[in-house]
Amino acid sequence: MSKVKWRNRAIVVLIGLAVALAVVAHQSTRVRAGWDVLPENQGSFKTVALQYTKAAGPDIRPAYRAFLTAIDPSTSVIAVCGDQADAADLDAFLRSCPRAHPERVHMVVVGSPITAWCKDRFLVTGSTPAALLTPKPPVTSLRTRGNDALVAGAIARAFPQKFHAVSTGMYFDSGDIVTTSTHLIVSDSLWRKNAGSHPNDAGAVRKFDRTLAAEFGRRVLHLHGVPDHHIGMFAAPLDDHTVVVGDPSMARGLWSKADADALGAADFSPQVARMFTRAAAQFQAAGFRVIRAPLVYFAPQEYLTYTNAVFETRGGSRIVYMPSYDIPDIDALGRAAYESAGWEVRPIPVRTLYRYRGTIGCLINVLERGR
Numbered sequence: 001m002s003k004v005k006w007r008n009r010a011i012v013v014l015i016g017l018a019v020a021l022a023v024v025a026h027q028s029t030r031v032r033a034g035w036d037v038l039p040e041n042q043g044s045f046k047t048v049a050l051q052y053t054k055a056a057g058p059d060i061r062p063a064y065r066a067f068l069t070a071i072d073p074s075t076s077v078i079a080v081c082g083d084q085a086d087a088a089d090l091d092a093f094l095r096s097c098p099r100a101h102p103e104r105v106h107m108v109v110v111g112s113p114i115t116a117w118c119k120d121r122f123l124v125t126g127s128t129p130a131a132l133l134t135p136k137p138p139v140t141s142l143r144t145r146g147n148d149a150l151v152a153g154a155i156a157r158a159f160p161q162k163f164h165a166v167s168t169g170m171y172f173d174s175g176d177i178v179t180t181s182t183h184l185i186v187s188d189s190l191w192r193k194n195a196g197s198h199p200n201d202a203g204a205v206r207k208f209d210r211t212l213a214a215e216f217g218r219r220v221l222h223l224h225g226v227p228d229h230h231i232g233m234f235a236a237p238l239d240d241h242t243v244v245v246g247d248p249s250m251a252r253g254l255w256s257k258a259d260a261d262a263l264g265a266a267d268f269s270p271q272v273a274r275m276f277t278r279a280a281a282q283f284q285a286a287g288f289r290v291i292r293a294p295l296v297y298f299a300p301q302e303y304l305t306y307t308n309a310v311f312e313t314r315g316g317s318r319i320v321y322m323p324s325y326d327i328p329d330i331d332a333l334g335r336a337a338y339e340s341a342g343w344e345v346r347p348i349p350v351r352t353l354y355r356y357r358g359t360i361g362c363l364i365n366v367l368e369r370g371r
Contacts, residue, residue, distance in 0.1 A: 034217030035133055035168070037179045038126050041238055043369030044314035047076040047162075049155065050364055051118040051148075054089040059352040060116050061093055063360050067321055068100035070346040072314060077105045078159070078367065080151050082114045082144075108158045112147040117358060118365045120173040122152040122165070130367060131166045132156060138171065155367075163367065168215075170194055175230025175362060182240045183286075184218040189228050221286050226279040229301045232361045234279055236307035238318075243288045244337050245280045246295030246305050248273050254329045255296060263304070263325075263351075266296045293337035294330050301357045306334030308361035309348075312369070318343045323350040323359040 048071070050064065068077065081087040087107050094102035123133040132152040140146050152165040171193040178185040191205055198204035209220045227234050234246040252268040260266065280290045296304040310321040320338050324331050324347035335345045350359040 034215050035123070035131070036125050036127060037123050037133070037177075037184075037216060038366065038369055039179050039181045040232075040366070041180060041236075041311045042313055043371060045071055045075040045312050045366060046368035046370050047078060048364055048366050049078040049080060049118050049151075051080045051114055051116045051151065052086055052090040053082050053114060053116055053144075054086050056116045057089055057093065059356070060363065062349045062352060063363060064093075065097050065100060066346075066348045067310075067360060067364065068094075068105075069097065070321060070348070071312075073101045073104065075104065076368075078108060078155060079105050080108045080110060080114070080118065080154060082110055082112060082147070084109060106158075108154050110147065110150050110154045112150060113144045114147045114151065115144045117148065117362050118151065119175060119358075119362045121148045122365070123174050123177060124365065124367050126369070129161060130163050132163050132367075133166055133168050135168060135170055135172045138173075173230060174365070175232050175358075178231040178235070178237060179216070179218065180237045180240045182219055183221050183237070184212055184216045185221045185223070185231055185235070185237065186212065187223040187226050187228075187231060189230075191222070221282070223279055223282050225275065226282070227275045227300075229357075230308075230362070232308045233301075233303070233305050233358075234276060234295065234307060235283065236309055236311070236320075237288070238291075238311070238338075238341055238343065241288055242291065242341055243283050244291045244293050244307050244341075245283060246276050246303075246307055247280070247292040248276060248295050248297050250292060250333055251294035251296045251304075251330050254294070254327075254333075259327060263296075263354075264298045266298060268297070272297045291337050291341055294333045296330070302355065304330070304354055305359070306337065308359045310361055310364050310366070311343075312366075314370075319346060320344070321346050321348050321360055321364075323348060323354075323361075325349075325351050325354070 079090055081090060087109055094100055094105055125131040134152045137149050156163045156165045172190055176186060176190040191208060209222050213220045236244040248268050255266050283290050293306045304325050306323055308323055312319050320343045322334060322338060322345050338345050348360040353359050
């Protein structure tokens with residue numbers, strides 16, 4: 001074989017090796033980075049998603065009107081509807097409130113009945129295109145709840161350059177997992193959904209946490225003995241070292257008979273209080289400064305809370321879109337908790353929502369964030 005042929009073959013081999021090494025390096029980096037889920041307390045809104053159904057309209061429209069009016073007009077909104085009747089009803093609602101900037105709303109129709117809880121069925125990564133991380137389909141007798149699993153795929157098909165749906169192979173509601181830039185915060189609620197045949201195996205729990213740390217590329221803070229509900233319903237990290245935690249004792253002295261008659265009998269018992277005290281203690285042990293906010297507990301997974309909010313940082317301002325219940329004294333304490341940490345509070349009325357076990361933080365899913 002001539003020297004020229006040997007040289008050409010050598011060049012081809014070297015190019016092939018270089019490409020292979022580049023691919024391996026890229027894959028290794030991707031694995032080390034894990035699922036780079038967007039922190040819930042950093043960056044401005046670029047794109048947010050919500051879900052809308054005509055049936056739920058009377059309960060969710062007050063919150064949507066306030067939220068869409070309060071966010072920056074440059075924010076793109078993807079509204080996912082179950083069918084064309086839902087889309088038509090939403091369109092009529094948006095046209096009735098021009099300050100919500102209906103022109104920036106992009107509608108996606110799933111073709112099956114869904115709920116309004118957009119946050120629950122997928123997490124979002126900061127990659128481009130962003131991965132919409134979906135859980136295993138939940139076992140539920142409620143058809144609309146089951147159909148929420150269709151939403152991530154519908155968004156990805158409508159905007160293929162921006163999003164793609166990725167199955168994690170894990171059971172979760174997105175509210176079971178809260179992220180900061182350094183921490184992945186979960187509780188026993190997530191573990192129970194994935195425990196299988198090892199519900200009380202401490203070693204299996206530690207292995208599960210190590211797997212989460214590797215897959216998400218963050219330090220895992222696993223809360224034990226806390227309320228069996230989404231993390232955001234009782235805790236809201238404001239950054240990597242500060243968290244707002246619900247505290248029933250702050251609301252107990254302000255809860256009146258008129259409040260109870262209008263909203264329900266609250267449970268301020270020591271047994272209830274201990275669940276939230278344990279959460280605060282575990283955050284403190286992990287190095288977080290804890291700011292307490294009022295919380296009114298009615299029943300498991302049903303309470304008034306100020307932590308189920310939506311957060312953004314824009315132009316040097318830190319803004320929280322905070323649940324508001326039209327209870328002046330208690331709402332004021334919720335506002336004060338955030339203002340004490342330097343956050344601007346934009347209240348979102350959710351009095352019609354809390355009985356459904358969620359508020360504005362469960363309705364809105366942030367899909368893209370800017371700096």
